[in-house]
Ligand SMILES: Nc1nc2c(c(=O)[nH]1)N[C@H]1C(S)=C(S)[C@@H](COP(=O)(O)OP(=O)(O)OC[C@H]3O[C@@H](n4cnc5c(N)ncnc54)[C@H](O)[C@@H]3O)O[C@H]1N2
């Protein structure tokens with residue numbers, strides 16, 4: 001059975017009392033784009049001028065055969081298959097369904113599976129990028145099929161390829177963050193600290209808290225002492241050390257983090273700004289060395305990694321490696 005045979009074309013003037021087979025869109029450039037009539041709407045005499053004004057002299061009345069799906073049902077099936085935790089489905093609109101986050105968290109999108117689905121002809125699975133911080137209500141995926149009706153077989157193929165949810169939103173855990181600000185110029189009061197407020201704000205925006213900020217001069221032993229303080233006495237969940245991350249003789253931070261016993265995932269990230277960032281772990285506790293740019297650049301490698309850590313992910317070398325592609329943002 002050809003799809004055409006399942007759609008009966010009826011002149012608008014003769015369609016009074018019949019049900020529309022799909023949403024009808026009106027576009028008035030610069031003013032309006034949206035649904036003028038909803039699928040299933042029963043045509044009334046008074047609708048005829050509006051239908052003619054959007055260029056519809058005929059409408060489709062549908063008679064679906066076995067093995068075929070309407071675009072709305074196809075989109076619903078795909079949306080259900082795609083949705084993971086903390087994701088909700090909207091109603092079909094012009095054949096499209098939008099999946100939205102129900103929480104503030106980290107959206108994790110499985111790109112290989114998304115690619116596998118979009119490789120199927122006539123399937124649209126449009127997603128945001130993985131590891132994006134999202135708010136409640138924020139769109140994550142829009143999905144639809146291209147034709148008005150589609151073979152059930154094709155949608156089954158989509159469902160088979162979605163072996164795991166395509167998108168889930170991980171909630172942020174409230175972390176107790178220890179902040180160590182290095183730099184003798186700050187420690188000795190030659191200049192005012194500008195790092196503290198920036199880091200505190202970024203941490204708070206993800207639902208965590210800087211429990212204390214401590215200053216240290218450019219001396220390895222002093223920095224190590226502060227790291228041990230946060231680890232042993234304050235039981236911090238995350239330790240951040242600012243400044244002293246590059247190549248000057250007074251840049252002691254990477255050495256001090258190593259001296260404190262950290263396992264280094266990477267010193268250096270292939271992203272600009274934020275190339276001198278250090279990522280490591282003291283046992284289970286993540287520790288980061290933050291270069292000077294974090295203080296003044298609004299989006300650096302720190303802003304990529306912090307949400308992932310707050311969402312409970314463990315950062316491995318491969319995560320750092322992948323930051324290079326698309327990581328040139330300025331500086
Ligand atoms: N020859 C090279 N030069 C630079 C390199 C490099 O690899 N080779 N890296 C560059 C990158 S990338 C960065 S980022 C910067 C700075 O990195 P540092 O983390 O070492 O920053 P500092 O030297 O400690 O400070 C730079 C600048 O910022 C002021 N500062 C530091 N902390 C504070 C604070 N808490 N409050 C206010 N101001 C602060 C500090 O006084 C300096 O003026 O290096 C590039 N250069």
Ligand code: MOO
Pocket residue numbers: 271272273274275276277291292293294300331
């Ligand atoms: O660590 Mo630097 O940010 O690349 O400016």
